[in-house]
Amino acid sequence: MNDPKFRERVYAVVAQIPPGRIMTYGDIAAMAGQAHAARIVGGIAHFGSIELPWHRVVNRFGGLASGYPGGKRGHQKDLETEGVPIKDFIITDFEERRWTPGL
DNA sequence: CGAGTGACCGCAA
């Protein structure tokens, strides 16, 4: 029954990220079942549903993504709106805000 | 159908 496309799973995980929380592409990819597909998550994010909270998804360094609609500028602003303190395009409380579904 | 690309990650020199 669990045979949805990788993209479907990524959507589910991202959609489950609560406000004020963030996840890394690698974590999301691992939850989707492909720990080596962090790039795919990024690719899906670019071609995927923009209605999803992609702004809660950051890279392994807790930094903002590059292809985000509006650039890091918009990305940072969106995260700050969620209540995520950012500094120099890097989440200060990244390790504390890092969250995983099922936790 | 085939090929290229990507909002990444990890390691090596």
Place this chain on the structure above:
DNA sequence: ATTGCGGCCACTC
């Protein structure tokens, strides 16, 4: 310490 390169999988054209 920093920089550069490759690898991996799925998606799109």
